[in-house]
Amino acid sequence: MTAISLMDPSPTVLKPTDTISTAVQEIMQHRYRQVPVVTEDGGFLGVFGVNCLLKLVLPKAAVMEKGLTSLSFVYESLGDLHQRLKDMEHEPISICMKQDVEIVTPDTPLVETLLVLYRNRTSIPVVDPENNKLLGMISYWDVGEKILSADG
Amino acid sequence: MHNIHQPDVIFGLDPLWFAGALFVFTYAMILTERLNRAIVSLTMACLMILGGVLTQEAAFQGVDFNTLGLLTGMMIIVGITKDSGVFQYLAIWSAKRVNADPWGILITLVLVTAILSALLDNVTTVLLIAPVTLLITDALKVSAYPYLFAEIFASNIGGTATLIGDPPNIMIGSAVGLSFNDFLFNLAPLSLIVLPLTLIPIYLIWGRKLVADPQSRQQVMNYREADAITDPRLLKQSMFVLALVMAGFILAHDIGQQPATIAMFGAAVLLILISLPLSSSEQSKRVHKAFCEVEWTTIFFFIGLFIVVYGVETTGLLEMLAHQVLDLTGGDKSTTAIAILWVSAVASAVVDNIPFVATMIPLIENMAVTFGGSDELMPLWWSLALGSCLGGNGSLVGASANLIVAGFAERAGQPIRFLPFMLMAFPLMLMSILVSSFYVYLRYF
Numbered sequence: 001m002t003a004i005s006l007m008d009p010s011p012t013v014l015k016p017t018d019t020i021s022t023a024v025q026e027i028m029q030h031r032y033r034q035v036p037v038v039t040e041d042g043g044f045l046g047v048f049g050v051n052c053l054l055k056l057v058l059p060k061a062a063v064m065e066k067g068l069t070s071l072s073f074v075y076e077s078l079g080d081l082h083q084r085l086k087d088m089e090h091e092p093i094s095i096c097m098k099q100d101v102e103i104v105t106p107d108t109p110l111v112e113t114l115l116v117l118y119r120n121r122t123s124i125p126v127v128d129p130e131n132n133k134l135l136g137m138i139s140y141w142d143v144g145e146k147i148l149s150a151d152g
Numbered sequence: 153m154h155n156i157h158q159p160d161v162i163f164g165l166d167p168l169w170f171a172g173a174l175f176v177f178t179y180a181m182i183l184t185e186r187l188n189r190a191i192v193s194l195t196m197a198c199l200m201i202l203g204g205v206l207t208q209e210a211a212f213q214g215v216d217f218n219t220l221g222l223l224t225g226m227m228i229i230v231g232i233t234k235d236s237g238v239f240q241y242l243a244i245w246s247a248k249r250v251n252a253d254p255w256g257i258l259i260t261l262v263l264v265t266a267i268l269s270a271l272l273d274n275v276t277t278v279l280l281i282a283p284v285t286l287l288i289t290d291a292l293k294v295s296a297y298p299y300l301f302a303e304i305f306a307s308n309i310g311g312t313a314t315l316i317g318d319p320p321n322i323m324i325g326s327a328v329g330l331s332f333n334d335f336l337f338n339l340a341p342l343s344l345i346v347l348p349l350t351l352i353p354i355y356l357i358w359g360r361k362l363v364a365d366p367q368s369r370q371q372v373m374n375y376r377e378a379d380a381i382t383d384p385r386l387l388k389q390s391m392f393v394l395a396l397v398m399a400g401f402i403l404a405h406d407i408g409q410q411p412a413t414i415a416m417f418g419a420a421v422l423l424i425l426i427s428l429p430l431s432s433s434e435q436s437k438r439v440h441k442a443f444c445e446v447e448w449t450t451i452f453f454f455i456g457l458f459i460v461v462y463g464v465e466t467t468g469l470l471e472m473l474a475h476q477v478l479d480l481t482g483g484d485k486s487t488t489a490i491a492i493l494w495v496s497a498v499a500s501a502v503v504d505n506i507p508f509v510a511t512m513i514p515l516i517e518n519m520a521v522t523f524g525g526s527d528e529l530m531p532l533w534w535s536l537a538l539g540s541c542l543g544g545n546g547s548l549v550g551a552s553a554n555l556i557v558a559g560f561a562e563r564a565g566q567p568i569r570f571l572p573f574m575l576m577a578f579p580l581m582l583m584s585i586l587v588s589s590f591y592v593y594l595r596y597f
Binding site for chain 1: 287291371376379559
């Protein structure tokens, strides 16, 4: 068994030109951890998820590489955080989507796929190595169901 | 001065030319940044040995372990100390002292940067201060550029003031046997003059444009600096050790100890203090984490570089160059000092000042005979220190601290571009060197 038999072949996707406001609505409404971002012809670009949302509401100085490791001295209200998100809501998600994402290919063996899933703690994209097209997504639940329904 | 020997170089090549070629190639490779500088210096150091210019034993003689020990010890101490949150505390505390006034904050952050750069080292300082600066400027909704620009200058000017402030000073101090106090008495006064002078043009260009609305200022005033201290116990331990180390540096000459021993002992004491309450496995983790704070790339870069320069030195090439320099200056000490100051400044603005200083040290040592002994070289050493440290302000690649700040600016979406920075920074750097020229001339001649 390989990754292709574990995946959901028609996942929800976002376009890089979608606004942050649209993307936030999508992930909040369906409680998605992350949604793949693809080009018009299905080319895989990255993911947009709850971590991107957190990145948008936190001060830049803390979420950047080698930035502040603690914000214990910063006191902001939910209103302040909402305002920070509002300031960005019309920007395209391409400015904050995560691009360095670990992926699997359709031929990735079962156990290796599970290891990637375990390492990333979120759904993982299945990408065709030939043309970089997104083929589907593998979630914990897909895998859980497959394992539970398998014969011992 | 080292005894010149004639080594058996590979293929019967002239050792002077072979070592010289390796040396020039080392510089060129560092300049192009095609390969990591540590890889370059280690490769060239090995070629010095494999090529027959040096034996392995001789190569190790060229490594200045005092510089390496001082750097490593301080890196460990600062690496552990930063986890206490004290640096964020200082930055926030100072910002609130001026009621979050944007220009006032620039002044206080400059002061904090300069003082920390003098007492720790300027690279570590900017690593800790730049993120807090970005947080504050973000809250104030003002451009971070003037702040980061001023902090680059403050880090290099502050670093000029002490033995441990900037790697060139560590190298010069170690090679010549200069104490912490020597640097403090000879260079700190000039830092105190240059820093406020540098702030004048910065104010004229940006000062009046730095305006923040009351709401944004209140946001900064709402920061609670006391909460930045995430580990009060570690803070006490770190401050105790830092005070001990500073006292050690000041008294080093009287107690007959080298700075490396003091820094390393400080690091060891701090490691004992933080490890004592922990279990054996927790101790291992903590010690491992502390050693990860050491910038091994820099340490290995130094090791390789020391060997390359020592190899060149043993062939007599640097002695020849020293004579060339003396011919140019007519053997006049004041002219030589001022020439070293200006050449060091311009060179340090365009190339990494560490290899430059590593080369200049033996070159100046070779001038001792002409000027009547080692004691007569003091003005030249101060000129080299001033030129190489302050020259680092001349461009973005002039000092490691500059590149680190530029990296933060880039990640914050407010990039510091090479040319615009240089157009502003280079004249400012030249102004500081002009002031240094008067200082050196009036004080030593």
